Amino acid sequence: MLQRFFIFCSGADTDILKECSPGERTKYAGIGATVFFTAVMATIAGSYALYTVFDTLFSAIFFGIIWGLLIFNLDRFIVSTIKKRGNFFDEILQASPRIVLAIIIAIVISKPLEMKIFEKEINQVLLQEKNDLTLANKDQLALQYTPSLQALEAEIDGLKNEVINKEASVNELYDTYIAEAEGRKGTERLGKGPVYKEKREKHDAELTALQALKVMNAEKISGLEAQMATLALEYDAKVAETQPVIDGFDGLMARVNALDKLPWLPSFFIFLLFLAIETSPIIAKLLAPKGAYDLKLEEQESALKSWVVQQKLQRDVLVATDRNINNKVYADIAEEQELYDYKRKKARELMQLQADSFYKKQKSIL
Structure with a gap:
């Protein structure tokens, strides 16, 4: 079986x-x-x-x-x-x-x-490609957020520098009125005279402004840092959203390409x-x-081919014979006077009908 x-x-x-x-x-x-x-x-x-x-x-x-x-x-x-x-x-x-x-x-x-x-070697190649794709994806997404983050960082640095410059200015005023009191600069008179009071008041006013500036800039910096934190969260969410696409990079085409490597x-x-x-x-x-099978198969095919050729030749002879008989029959019929008279009569009737039809059509037009 x-x-x-x-x-x-x-x-x-x-x-x-x-x-x-x-x-x-x-x-x-x-x-x-x-x-x-x-x-x-x-x-x-x-x-x-x-x-x-x-x-x-x-x-x-x-x-x-x-x-x-x-x-x-x-x-x-x-x-x-x-x-x-x-x-x-x-x-x-x-x-x-x-x-x-x-x-x-x-x-x-x-x-x-x-x-x-x-499979194990292909998985290793795919793992390396996934890691490369993950890093490239993070870098590409970072390009969308980097300009905004850099602008916020520059603004924060500007606010901090503003406070630092203000502090330097206040410290300079402090040194000025202390030197006036000690007689080292200004009027060069020892003691706290009118000039000293004027410089001290100017320093105190700038110190108050410095304190207000620190509070105001600290609030601005906190707001800017909150915006940076929001952008960081959006970036992390975008990375998490696109990561499954990279994790699913192990289809048939990916494996065929990994096999080629x-x-x-x-x-x-x-x-x-x-x-x-x-x-x-x-x-x-x-x-x-x-072998015997091939010989017997060839014998059957050749016998069938011979039979088909024979049948075709017989059909060709039959068609040729039938055509010759038909030609002879129609040639004999064409010589009969009765058939000639009958066709002559029908042709005359047909020409009469055509003439009547032409007359009626012309009459209707006129």
């Missing part, structure tokens, strides 16, 4: 194989087994590839089975359409389009399994393995000698 199933997978004609030796049936059962297990590998590879897309096990298995059946049908078609002709180069030329198709199928099958085999030699050997599996039925048919 298993042998019959694998023969079915090979696409061979079971009726012809029944008339062949057991060795011939074993050969085609082996070819069919290769086709079957290639489809199984395609199902596994397709399911994994689709799981990375849909992220649901049921959908991945369902579409993976459909993909495996498609590969099975293609492989079975490829193997069943290669005929042994006795000329190796003609057989290679006949199989070349099918070999190209087999290479394409091998690439499609091997890629998902490569991604599964090198790994060393090519291991992937190349895996591809060669699947290429050998995919092309093995074709190579087996090309290298196998012309």
Whole structure:
């Protein structure tokens, strides 16, 4: 039963194989087994590839089975359409389009399994890319908030410098009235005279203004710092909002690109393995000698071709004979006087009707 199933997978004609030796049936059962297990590998590879897309096990298995059946049908078609002709180069030329198709199928099958085999290495590459994307995203978002933050910081620095300059001015007035009292500057008279009082009052007024300026600027700085804190919160919220997009950067295309960044030699050997599996039925048919199955199949095809050619020739003779008979019959009828008189009568009636119709139309116009 298993042998019959694998023969079915090979696409061979079971009726012809029944008339062949057991060795011939074993050969085609082996070819069919290769086709079957290639489809199984395609199902596994397709399911994994689709799981990375849909992220649901049921959908991945369902579409993976459909993909495996498609590969099975293609492989079975490829193997069943290669005929042994006795000329190796003609057989290679006949199989070349099918070999190209087999290479394409091998690439499609091997890629998902490569991604599964090198999953840890791919995850490492994706982690590095996610980290780079996270830093780049933060830098890009920071460009939106940096000008506002710099403007607020400059305004805060300006308010602080205003207080510092005011303090320097007040300290200078303090030194001035102290030096006046000590007689070191100004009138150079020791004691607290009218000039000292004038300078002291000026200092006290500026000191009061300094205290008011400190309070006012402190309130402004607090407001500006609150705005900076708000911008920082908005920046953090924007980063948190965009981070899931980066965290989800592990789809099928991302994994294929990450696989391409790994060393090519291991992937190349895996591809060669699947290429050998995919092309093995074709190579087996090309290298196998012309067996009893091929001879019997060629006999059936040539017999059918001869019958079709014979039937076509008979139909051509029949058509030519019928055409000659029809020409002779119509030639004989054309010479009969009765037929000539009848057609002459009908032609006269037709010309009379045309003349009457033309007369009525012209009369209506006038």
